[in-house]
Amino acid sequence: MQMNVRDALNSALDEEMTADSKVYLMGEEVGEYQGAYKVSKGLLQKFGPERVLDTPITEAGFTGIGVGSAFYGLKPIVEFMTFNFAMQAIDHIINSAAKTNYMSAGQISVPIVFRGPNGAAAGVAAQHSQCFAAWYGSCPGLKVLTPYSAEDARGLMKAAIRDPDPVVFLENELLYGESFPVSAEVLDPSFVLPIGKAKIERVGSDVTVTAFSKMVGYALKAAELLEKDGINVEVINLRSIRPLDRETINQSVRKTNRLVTVEEGWPQHGIGAEICMSVVEESFEYLDAPVERITGADVPMPYAANLERMAVPQIEDIVRAVKRACYRSASGK
Amino acid sequence: DSTPFTVDIAVPFKGHHIEPPPQVAETSPKELMSFFRDMSRMRRMEIAADQLYKSKLIRGFCHLYDGQEAVCIGMEAALTQQDNIITAYRDHCTYLGRGGTLPEVFSELMGRKDGCTLGKGGSMHFYKKENGFYGGHGIVGAQVPLGAGLAFAQKYEKVKAATFALYGDGAANQGQLFESLNIAALWDLPAVYVCENNHYGMGTAEWRAAKSPEYYKRGDYVPGLKVDGMDALAVKQAVKFAKDHAITKGPIMLEMDTYRYHGHSMSDPGSTYRTRDEISGVRQERDPIERIRKLILLKEIATVADLKNIEKEVKKEVEDAVAKAKESPQPDPSALFSNVYVKGYGSRAFGCDRKHSSAVLP
Numbered sequence: 206m207q208m209n210v211r212d213a214l215n216s217a218l219d220e221e222m223t224a225d226s227k228v229y230l231m232g233e234e235v236g237e238y239q240g241a242y243k244v245s246k247g248l249l250q251k252f253g254p255e256r257v258l259d260t261p262i263t264e265a266g267f268t269g270i271g272v273g274s275a276f277y278g279l280k281p282i283v284e285f286m287t288f289n290f291a292m293q294a295i296d297h298i299i300n301s302a303a304k305t306n307y308m309s310a311g312q313i314s315v316p317i318v319f320r321g322p323n324g325a326a327a328g329v330a331a332q333h334s335q336c337f338a339a340w341y342g343s344c345p346g347l348k349v350l351t352p353y354s355a356e357d358a359r360g361l362m363k364a365a366i367r368d369p370d371p372v373v374f375l376e377n378e379l380l381y382g383e384s385f386p387v388s389a390e391v392l393d394p395s396f397v398l399p400i401g402k403a404k405i406e407r408v409g410s411d412v413t414v415t416a417f418s419k420m421v422g423y424a425l426k427a428a429e430l431l432e433k434d435g436i437n438v439e440v441i442n443l444r445s446i447r448p449l450d451r452e453t454i455n456q457s458v459r460k461t462n463r464l465v466t467v468e469e470g471w472p473q474h475g476i477g478a479e480i481c482m483s484v485v486e487e488s489f490e491y492l493d494a495p496v497e498r499i500t501g502a503d504v505p506m507p508y509a510a511n512l513e514r515m516a517v518p519q520i521e522d523i524v525r526a527v528k529r530a531c532y533r534s535a536s537g538k
Numbered sequence: 539d540s541t542p543f544t545v546d547i548a549v550p551f552k553g554h555h556i557e558p559p560p561q562v563a564e565t566s567p568k569e570l571m572s573f574f575r576d577m578s579r580m581r582r583m584e585i586a587a588d589q590l591y592k593s594k595l596i597r598g599f600c601h602l603y604d605g606q607e608a609v610c611i612g613m614e615a616a617l618t619q620q621d622n623i624i625t626a627y628r629d630h631c632t633y634l635g636r637g638g639t640l641p642e643v644f645s646e647l648m649g650r651k652d653g654c655t656l657g658k659g660g661s662m663h664f665y666k667k668e669n670g671f672y673g674g675h676g677i678v679g680a681q682v683p684l685g686a687g688l689a690f691a692q693k694y695e696k697v698k699a700a701t702f703a704l705y706g707d708g709a710a711n712q713g714q715l716f717e718s719l720n721i722a723a724l725w726d727l728p729a730v731y732v733c734e735n736n737h738y739g740m741g742t743a744e745w746r747a748a749k750s751p752e753y754y755k756r757g758d759y760v761p762g763l764k765v766d767g768m769d770a771l772a773v774k775q776a777v778k779f780a781k782d783h784a785i786t787k788g789p790i791m792l793e794m795d796t797y798r799y800h801g802h803s804m805s806d807p808g809s810t811y812r813t814r815d816e817i818s819g820v821r822q823e824r825d826p827i828e829r830i831r832k833l834i835l836l837k838e839i840a841t842v843a844d845l846k847n848i849e850k851e852v853k854k855e856v857e858d859a860v861a862k863a864k865e866s867p868q869p870d871p872s873a874l875f876s877n878v879y880v881k882g883y884g885s886r887a888f889g890c891d892r893k894h895s896s897a898v899l900p
């Protein structure tokens with residue numbers, strides 16, 4: 206059985222809204238338009254306008270309203286048409302949502318999900334192409350989830366909605382239409398994935414590659430190519446940026462002794478930097494090679510197709526870095 | 539004695555797109571005596587906070603409410619605890635009004651274990667959720683859409699009550715206020731936007747920050763009412779009216795014309811941008827406690843000596859609470875890592891030296 210990521214998200218929203226009347230969805234074009242990317246298709250018809258609310262294009266206003274309703278005990282899902290627009294509301298995500306349980310010493314919890322597409326799309330230039338994983342991932346009080354497959358999308362979305370804390374749920378526009386095999390277990394309404402646990406997508410012995418969201422697919426493709434060169438790659442799908450599954454990452458590196466991190470975001474202070482530091486702290490003596498990182502280029506996203514391609518990690522970038530980490534650098538320098 | 543009688547409200551309400559309520563408030567000897575006692579307690583509490591700050595027992599920011607007590611007291615007189623209140627950082631008296639206690643206030647201000655948020659929030663972050671008080675917010679204006687969200691939740695849960703979102707004249711120019719007001723009006727949320735106009739956003743006079751300082755009209759398509767915020771009975775009447783409007787018709791804006799005697803915060807002597815004459819003028823002519831004292835004496839509800847006794851009693855209450863709070867220990871070091879999440883899934887939170895200090899989050 207195959208399912209695409211869009212349908213996986215849609216079914217997760219549908220099931221959790223059916224299960225809990227406190228769950229509601231708000232955002233721009235989520236209702237009558239059926240979702241800018243059709244993730245919320247059919248939900249207005251099924252749950253009505255009290256639970257599927259079209260908002261004006263005013264992120265600070267509607268995000269604040271969502272957070273306030275969560276203070277009271279509702280479980281809002283706030284959709285951002287893309288996470289680029291969430292910067293208009295980032296004060297509410299961090300100062301109002303992430304910190305309130307702490308500041309109130311547990312009096313006011315904030316069970317809310319902020320979701321929408323994150324990272325580079327295609328041909329939309331600098332203001333619409335940015336990865337926010339490192340930004341939100343640095344904030345205590347938030348949980349940050351980054352699904353790759355349909356299984357991830359279903360299981361993590363359901364976990365996010367049921368979670369009592371604020372969750373930033375970073376989707377990827379280019380994955381919405383991608384199909385993945387799903388088991389009967391994944392399709393069961395009771396299916397849920399644990400928050401804070403990475404998934405080993407491909408078992409390997411020579412080098413560990415960490416990735417999240419769309420880059421998991423690239424890492425898997427790179428692993429296939431490297432197999433032909435006799436390099437056996439272990440691919441870790443992070444799934445959860447915060448909490449970060451340091452244990453799974455370090456266990457893998459202790460086995461392979463080499464690490465390459467992959468992300469679409471900018472290099473400085475990125476997810477790769479944090480993972481590298483975690484391995485230096487916990488598994489330094491196991492490393493047989495310097496840690497390598499593949500990231501988005503350190504520039505705002507350009508529009509021209511050739512430049513855009515240079516600014517987003519490609520499979521060949523991962524292949525090259527893995528070879529370097531394995532000292533097979535004749536072609537990978 | 540709770541026999542009701544009526545009192546004329548001196549300063550006329552001004553309406554915007556709405557017929558103001560009658561210029562008369564119902565009260566009782568019992569209510570007036572409680573107004574006097576509660577406002578005197580608030581006043582004395584803030585003066586004690588000033589002293590504790592100056593003796594360095596309170597750290598960081600500390601914004602005092604003395605002068606504005608009638609807004610808090612009048613509002614509480616018209617609301618139940620099903621109604622929600624959310625405010626900015628000048629929140630000590632609001633907390634007291636919602637049922638908080640003096641020892642909790644002073645302990646929190648001094649960062650002690652028995653504070654209302656166990657010493658983790660400090661002056662700007664008081665909450666009492668079980669009585670409908672949602673804080674205590676430090677980012678100017680951000681509490682207003684949060685308040686609209688509380689109103690959204692009341693409507694969603696079919697609770698016949700309203701949310702009062704308080705903000706100052708400084709926050710009245712914030713963009714997110716208008717964003718959320720638009721949504722509150724579109725969705726008919728039971729939200730009351732309460733501008734506590736104390737005439738200075740920090741040190742900037744209202745007319746230097748607002749092209750139109752007629753804050754009750756700033757909702758444009760949302761009705762508004764201007765109220766003498768130094769008159770607890772006017773506030774009570776207006777809040778009763780606004781609550782009913784919000785539940786039946788949707789959002790409304792109240793402008794409370796009030797005044798803070800202290801500076802913006804403890805680092806502001808409050809005298810560079812306004813004159814001492816202005817402050818003493820308000821104290822002499824419009825003080826909210828003196829107004830109630832006069833009314834009590836006029837109606838012969840109590841004597842001058844009775845009221846002096848009450849003031850002595852609350853002074854003692856405050857002194858005892860300060861002494862009790864001083865006895866409260868600092869929070870346990872383990873509190874550093876508590877309440878980061880409701881559910882931490884066994885993840886690890888790190889201290890400054892992670893090899894030396896960290897905790898597993900339950």
